Amino acid sequence: MLYLIRYSEIFLKSEQVRRRWINKLIRNIRRIVGDCKFRLERGRIWLITDRNVDDKLKKVFGIVSFSPCEHCKLDELEDFVLKFCKGKLESVRTFAVRVKRVGEHDFTSQDVERRLGALILKNFPHLKVDLENPEKTIYVEIRNEDCYVFDEIIKGVGGIPLGVEGKLVSLFSGGIDSPVATWLMMKRGCEVVPIYFDIRPFTSERAIERVEKVAKVLKEYDPDFDVIVKEHGNFLMKVKDILKEKRLESYTCIFCKRRMLKVAEEVAKDVGAKGIVTGDSLGQVASQTLDNLLVISQACSIPIYRPLIGFDKIEIEEIARKIGTFEYSTIPADCLAVPKRPTTKADLEKVLKIEEEFE
Numbered sequence: 001m002l003y004l005i006r007y008s009e010i011f012l013k014s015e016q017v018r019r020r021w022i023n024k025l026i027r028n029i030r031r032i033v034g035d036c037k038f039r040l041e042r043g044r045i046w047l048i049t050d051r052n053v054d055d056k057l058k059k060v061f062g063i064v065s066f067s068p069c070e071h072c073k074l075d076e077l078e079d080f081v082l083k084f085c086k087g088k089l090e091s092v093r094t095f096a097v098r099v100k101r102v103g104e105h106d107f108t109s110q111d112v113e114r115r116l117g118a119l120i121l122k123n124f125p126h127l128k129v130d131l132e133n134p135e136k137t138i139y140v141e142i143r144n145e146d147c148y149v150f151d152e153i154i155k156g157v158g159g160i161p162l163g164v165e166g167k168l169v170s171l172f173s174g175g176i177d178s179p180v181a182t183w184l185m186m187k188r189g190c191e192v193v194p195i196y197f198d199i200r201p202f203t204s205e206r207a208i209e210r211v212e213k214v215a216k217v218l219k220e221y222d223p224d225f226d227v228i229v230k231e232h233g234n235f236l237m238k239v240k241d242i243l244k245e246k247r248l249e250s251y252t253c254i255f256c257k258r259r260m261l262k263v264a265e266e267v268a269k270d271v272g273a274k275g276i277v278t279g280d281s282l283g284q285v286a287s288q289t290l291d292n293l294l295v296i297s298q299a300c301s302i303p304i305y306r307p308l309i310g311f312d313k314i315e316i317e318e319i320a321r322k323i324g325t326f327e328y329s330t331i332p333a334d335c336l337a338v339p340k341r342p343t344t345k346a347d348l349e350k351v352l353k354i355e356e357e358f359e
């Protein structure tokens with residue numbers, strides 16, 4: 001099969017950056033699609049494969065849209081288009097022909113549209129032309145002496161090629177939010193290393209099942225998406241004891257999140273990542289207030305990226321459904337360490353003092 005692949009944003013870049021991004025995009029397509037061949041032309045990538053890879057191409061960041069297409073030479077275009085239309089136009093009532101052209105020719109794109117339109121009308125007399133809202137559009141791209149014919153423009157995931165912006169780590173719980181946050185940063189060109197903090201016995205075995213299933217979905221977008229698991233239950237157990245003694249149980253989530261960030265910063269150093277992604281959304285749960293986020297954020301010295309900070313829950317769920325994580329993210333896996341009344345106004349000085357003792 002032959003695919004015409006369209007990408008965006010890349011053409012806004014300088015020649016050097018463009019070359020790097022296209023190379024990355026091609027490498028990423030190969031990693032996801034498997035064995036295939038490429039041909040490059042300005043603004044276009046042609047992919048040649050022996051099978052249908054529609055579902056795989058929908059998982060490649062940087063692809064805006066793609067079309068399975070068929071190739072012919074310019075001098076055989078008319079016969080070829082008629083053959084192409086067989087089986088496609090019988091059940092519709094209106095159609096249009098859209099032609100794009102690159103190269104030196106003694107005709108315009110509109111000339112070809114009119115000629116092919118008339119030919120189709122002659123061969124399918126039940127049809128009417130509708131340029132505004134056709135039931136079927138036949139597309140032709142003429143590139144010098146080569147023509148590409150297709151009738152589908154399939155939407156890609158968009159974004160920019162994974163990896164062109166470097167690496168991040170993410171606090172990846174497997175819940176609804178952090179996988180969406182992680183996916184959004186992947187979409188903007190970041191390779192993301194997910195870290196899951198295993199909080200057993202404060203959660204069930206299902207939490208592990210949940211994170212594994214959700215990670216498997218994101219692995220379809222990046223075959224190297226492998227979760228690093230960090231033991232966190234012992235820390236939580238100790239911190240809960242200390243906080244109970246000090247009657248500061250309401251601070252549990254603050255200490256928990258600060259510790260996660262500190263560990264994530266160490267992992268980031270090890271893997272060469274330049275920041276940490278989290279799924280925080282302002283005001284969503286009691287711990288996600290501006291006061292708390294201020295105190296939590298000061299646990300590490302590298303940037304924290306919170307792409308969902310201004311999103312509503314409904315908007316986040318919509319993305320989770322679209323990318324395929326929602327079904328698994330909703331596997332119940334509550335954290336039993338969360339206090340009855342978590343603080344909404346954490347005090348940094350208090351936190352630092354207790355952390356010092358704790359160390």
Ligand SMILES: Nc1ncnc2c1ncn2[C@@H]1O[C@H](COP(=O)(O)OP(=O)(O)OP(=O)(O)O)[C@@H](O)[C@H]1O
Nearest residue numbers: 171172173175176177178195196197278279280285
């Ligand atoms: N067990 C965990 N492992 C890794 N990261 C975690 C874990 N628990 C929480 N986080 C990180 O902390 C953020 C805030 O967590 P919190 O539990 O307050 O919110 P949440 O709405 O339940 O988030 P999520 O839906 O991502 O689980 C999460 O989005 C995630 O980035």
